[in-house]
Amino acid sequence: MRLTPRQLTASILITVLLLAGGTSVALADGQASDGTHEIGSQEITIQDATITVSDTTLEGPGLPDMTIEDRSYTVEESTTTIEGLTLSIDGKTYEICRIEITVDEVGLTLENVELSNGN
Secondary structure, three states: OOOOHHHHHHHHHHHHHHHHOOOOOOOOEEEOOOOOEEEOOEEEEEEEEEEEEEEEEEEOOOOOOEEEEEEEEEEEEEEEEEEEEEEEEOOEEEEEEEEEEEEEEEEEEEEEEEEEOOO
């Protein structure tokens, strides 16, 4: 199955919003000698959910300058794999070797959302 740019954008937005919004995953980790917590491969499945983003601004490089008044997307099925991710949270560094995120039947509704590339 080939994703359209709209499906890919919706899939990425849903993934980012869920991860940034506090979706938690139980992680088993070890600690390297330099204090870095090494976390093995993780599989995350997000299924049968609806996310509504309203009255907000998303800013970052590569985003277009535009306003979305009312749009809805549905991701029927999409899997994204991230190979090697390093996060620093509260002064602690975490290295995750592989994350596979599967999104299945997830809806995204955008209402009064402003996108900006920050310039």
